[in-house]
Amino acid sequence: xxxxxxxxxxxxxxxxxxxxxxxxxxxxxxxxxxxxxxxxxxxxxxxxxxxxxxxxxxxxxxxxxxxxxxxxxxxxxxxxxxxxxxxxxxxxxxxxxxxxxxxxxxxxxxxxxxxxxxxxxxxxxxxxxxxxxxxxxxxxxxxxxxxxxxxxxxxxxxxxxxxxxxxxxxxxxxxxxxxxxxxxxxxxxxxxxxxxxxxxxxxxxxxxxxxxxxxxxxxxxxxxxxxxxxxxxxxxxxxxxxxxxxxxxxxxxxxxxxxxxxxxxxxxxxxxxxxxxxxxxxxxxxxxxxxxxxxxxxxxxxxxxxxxx
Amino acid sequence: xxxxxxxxxxxxxxxxxxxxxxxxxxxxxxxxxxxxxxxxxxxxxxxxxxxxxxxxxxxxxxxxxxxxxxxxxxxxxxxxxxxxxxxxxxxxxxxxxxxxxxxxxxxxxxxxxxxxxxxxxxxxxxxxxxxxxxxxxxxxxxxxxxxxxxxxxxxxxxxxxxxxxxxxxxxxxxxxxxxxxxxxxxxxxxxxxxxxxxxxxxxxxxxxxxxxxxxxxxxxxxxxxxxxxxxxxxxxxxxxxxxxxxxxxxxxxxxxxxxxxxxxxxxxxxxxxxxxxxxxxxxxxxxxxxxxxxxxxxxxxxxxxxxxxxxxxxxxxxxxxxxxxxxxxxxxxxx
Numbered sequence: 265x266x267x268x269x270x271x272x273x274x275x276x277x278x279x280x281x282x283x284x285x286x287x288x289x290x291x292x293x294x295x296x297x298x299x300x301x302x303x304x305x306x307x308x309x310x311x312x313x314x315x316x317x318x319x320x321x322x323x324x325x326x327x328x329x330x331x332x333x334x335x336x337x338x339x340x341x342x343x344x345x346x347x348x349x350x351x352x353x354x355x356x357x358x359x360x361x362x363x364x365x366x367x368x369x370x371x372x373x374x375x376x377x378x379x380x381x382x383x384x385x386x387x388x389x390x391x392x393x394x395x396x397x398x399x400x401x402x403x404x405x406x407x408x409x410x411x412x413x414x415x416x417x418x419x420x421x422x423x424x425x426x427x428x429x430x431x432x433x434x435x436x437x438x439x440x441x442x443x444x445x446x447x448x449x450x451x452x453x454x455x456x457x458x459x460x461x462x463x464x465x466x467x468x469x470x471x472x473x474x475x476x477x478x479x480x481x482x483x484x485x486x487x488x489x490x491x492x493x494x495x496x497x498x499x500x501x502x503x504x505x506x507x508x509x510x511x512x513x514x515x516x517x518x519x520x521x522x523x524x525x526x527x528x529x530x531x532x533x534x535x536x537x538x539x540x541x542x543x544x545x546x547x548x549x550x551x552x553x554x555x556x557x558x559x560x561x562x563x564x565x566x567x568x569x570x571x572x573x
Numbered sequence: 574x575x576x577x578x579x580x581x582x583x584x585x586x587x588x589x590x591x592x593x594x595x596x597x598x599x600x601x602x603x604x605x606x607x608x609x610x611x612x613x614x615x616x617x618x619x620x621x622x623x624x625x626x627x628x629x630x631x632x633x634x635x636x637x638x639x640x641x642x643x644x645x646x647x648x649x650x651x652x653x654x655x656x657x658x659x660x661x662x663x664x665x666x667x668x669x670x671x672x673x674x675x676x677x678x679x680x681x682x683x684x685x686x687x688x689x690x691x692x693x694x695x696x697x698x699x700x701x702x703x704x705x706x707x708x709x710x711x712x713x714x715x716x717x718x719x720x721x722x723x724x725x726x727x728x729x730x731x732x733x734x735x736x737x738x739x740x741x742x743x744x745x746x747x748x749x750x751x752x753x754x755x756x757x758x759x760x761x762x763x764x765x766x767x768x769x770x771x772x773x774x775x776x777x778x779x780x781x782x783x784x785x786x787x788x789x790x791x792x793x794x795x796x797x798x799x800x801x802x803x804x805x806x807x808x809x810x811x812x813x814x815x816x817x818x819x820x821x822x823x824x825x826x827x828x829x830x831x832x833x834x835x836x837x838x839x840x841x842x843x844x845x846x847x848x849x850x851x852x853x854x855x856x857x858x859x860x861x862x863x864x865x866x867x868x869x870x871x872x873x874x875x876x877x878x879x880x881x882x883x884x885x886x887x888x889x890x891x892x893x894x895x896x897x898x899x900x901x902x903x904x905x906x907x908x
Contacts, residue, residue, distance in 0.1 A: 406883030541739050
C-alpha cells in the first residue's frame, strides 16, 4: 500500500527535475533583457562599491582636515575634498550606504503595508470598501508637501528619542513608507480578486483550508510577481524622495552624508567646483535608472504571456 | 453622465473636508509657536493675548470649524470682491499668515502667476513633445527612433529634477553663460529685448519640467498606440483602402488618446508638486518656494492653506480625468 502511494510522488519529482522550473524560466527571460541585465550589473556594482569600498579605502568620511580643503582630484583624494577638507570619495561611499539603506527599508515598509491592505481588501469582501476608500484618500493627499510637514513636525521629538541620526532615519523611512504603499495595494487587490475565483482556491477551500493558510499558501505566492515589480520600482521612488527631501534642506543633518545631502551642499559651490554636484547627482541617477531597467525586465520576465515567446 | 458628474462633485466635498481635517490635525501637533520671534521683554500675559488675537485660544474643534468657514466662505467672497469691486464680508476674519501678518490669499495671489507660467508652459511643452514621440515610437516599433526614444524616456524619468536643473545651470549658466541661473520675477516684458530676456530665463526651468513630463507621457502614448495598432478595426480601415496617414492619424490616434488624455489630466497636480523642487533650484518665487519658506518659518496657516490647495488640485483633476474618460469612450458610461 505504501509502495503504490510513494510511486507517483517519486515520478512527479523526477519530471520536476527534468522540466524547467518557474524561477529558472523567469531568470532565463530576465537575462535576455539587455537593459535589465545592464541595470542589475550597475545596481549591484554600486551596492558593492558603497559596502565594500570603505574596506579598501578607509578614510573617515567625517574627518575634517581644514588645511587641505577645496582640493581637486588627486592621488590622496581621488574625488577631491570639500569646503571643510573632508574626503569626497569617502563621503560618497558613506552617503551611498545611507541612501541605499533608506531606499530598501522604506520600500519594505511600503511593500508590507501595500500587500497587507491589498490582500485584506481583495480577500475579505467586507473590508474591500473601507480599505479602498482609505487608499483613494491617501492617493488624494498632496504627498511632497505632507512629507515636508511630517518631517518638520516629528524631527525634534524623534531626534531626542533616538539620537540625531537614528531619529531622522526612522522618520524618513516611515514617512516615505507610509506615503507610498497605495499603488502596490491597488495592484495586489486586483490580482487577489481574480485569484479568488480560480478553481485551485475553491479546491483548497473544499478540503477545509483555514483563511490564514489560504492566504499564506495559495494567495500570496501567486501575487508575488506584481509585488516584486513594485518592490524594485519602490526602491527607486524611495531613493528619489529621500534625496529630494535632503535637497530641500529637510533631510539628514549636515554632518551625516547622504547623496541628496551631498548634492544640496554642493549647490553652494556650484560655480567653482561643479563636480561636487555631479558626483552625487550621477550616483542617484544611475541607481534609479538601473533599478527602473531592472523593474522593466522583471515585469517582462514575470509576465507569462511575454515569457512564452 | 450629468448625474454622474453631480454625484462625483457632491462626493468630493466630504473627501476634501476629511483631507482638510487630516492636515489640520497634523499641523496641530506642530511644536512651533507664533510668538517665538516676539522679544523676551514682552510679558507672558501680553503674549497670551496676542496668541488669542491670532485665534489660538480656542479648543481644536472650534478653530477647525472657523478655519473651514474662513477658507470656504470668507476667502471666496474676497475673491469676488476683488473681481467685481463688491464688498461682501469686508470685516470678517480672514486666514492670516503668521510671518507677514497679511491675508494668506493675498500672498498666494501674488505668487500664483509665476508658478502658473513655469508649470503651465512646461506641462504644455512636455505634452507637445511627448505625443509625436510616442506616436512615431509605436508606429516604428523597435526601430532606432524607438530605441533612442525609450532610452531618453527612461533617463528623463529616472534622473531627478533637482539634478537635471543643477546640471543645466552648470552647463548653460556657469560654463556657457547663455541663460541666467536665477529666475527674475520682477522682470516685465515691455519691448523685444526684455521679451528675449524673459524667454532666456524661462528656458531652463521649463525644459527641466518638460523633459520629466514628456518622458512619462510619451511612454503612455506609445503603449496605448501599440494596443490599438493590432486591433481588427485598423485592418478593416486598411482593407477599405484608406491612406496609411488617415488610418494612423485619425483612426488609431483618436482611440489611443483616450487613456492618454486621462493620464495627462491626472499628471497636472503632480506637476505642481514637482514644481516645488524646480522652483527651489531656479529660485522662482512661486507657490512651491512659498511652501518651503513657510515650513521653515513655522507659518502654519500658510502651510495649511497651500497643502490644502494642492489637495484640491488632486481631487479636482481626478474628477476631470474620470469624467473625460466617460466622455471620450462611449463604451464607458457611468450610470
